[in-house]
Structures are given as structure tokens and as C-alpha cells.
Amino acid sequence: MAILSIITHPHTTLRTKSDDVPVSEIPKLQQFARDLEKTMLAKDGLGLAANQVDVRKRIFCINTKDGPITLINPKFSRKSLKKEEAEEGCLSIPGVYGMVKRHHSLKATAYNKRGERIEIKAVGLLARVLQHEMDHINGILFIDRTDKLIDNQPDGEA
Ligand code: ZN
DSSP, rough: OOOOOOOTTTTTGGGOOOBBBGGGGGGGGHHHHHHHHHHHTTBBBBBEGGOOOOOOOEEEEHHHHHHEEEEEEEEOOOOOSSSSEEEEEETTEEEEEEEEEEESEEEEEEOTTTTOEEEEETTTTHHHHHHHHHHHHHOOOGGGGOOOOOOOSSSSSS
């Protein structure tokens, strides 16, 4: 197990759309997924995307009340029309926080690190973290989605 080093803005990998993972490659990525989860936990993150550790694959992990989960090739469905604005921060943009509008709830489908299909229903903060991480693997940062930077640190960074 290893703690991976997190790259910071303006590293070009953070601006690169990541590639889908061929399903046959998932077994080889189990150790990477565990390291990504361990790194997220070590940094007190709510989520962490593979390209934040300079790996351009469509993988991210999130921290849920039941522990960390890795999503591989994630897709969203059923995004709520309702949006809400809240504070966000990012492990790749230290010390910067802003107000970002996100869908209130959504469903996500993905492969987990064992290569099984999973579906997650998320509301509120978990839905926000999923959207923040999906943005990461598409090369988008939360600072692109805010015009209101703030001084106080929110509950967590991703
Ligand atoms: Zn982030």
C-alpha cells in the first residue's frame, strides 16, 4: 500500500479528459484503487480522482458513511432538476474555496474495484462529491464553476 502524491493546479493532467478503463484491465487496477482510497483517507478527503495523482483513467473514489468506494467508468443518470449551492474545496487547489451550484441528487452507475457493476443513489453532499469527481475526470475544476470564492474552509475537500 502506498500514499500517492497529489498534483496541484495548474498541472496539465488536471485539465485532461481521462480515458475509459477496458473492463479486462480492472483486475490489474485493484491495488491502485486501494492506494487511491488510502490516499483520500490520509488527506481527509471526501473524494479523490485518479488524475489528481496523475493517472489519466476514469476512476475516482469517494468516502461514504460505509467506508470508501471506488467507481470505475462512472456514468450519471437521473440528475435532479433541483440544484443547490454550497461551499467546495479541492485537494488539488489548496487553500481555495468557493460556492458551487450542483444537482441535489443523482444516480451513478459504475464498476467497483472488483469489476462488479454497482449503482449508487446520492443526495446532498454525496451527490456533490460525485459531481466534483466526475468533473475531475473530465478535466474540469470547481473554480471553473464558481464566481464566488470564499475565505472559510468547508467541511471537506475532494
Ligand atoms: Zn477536487
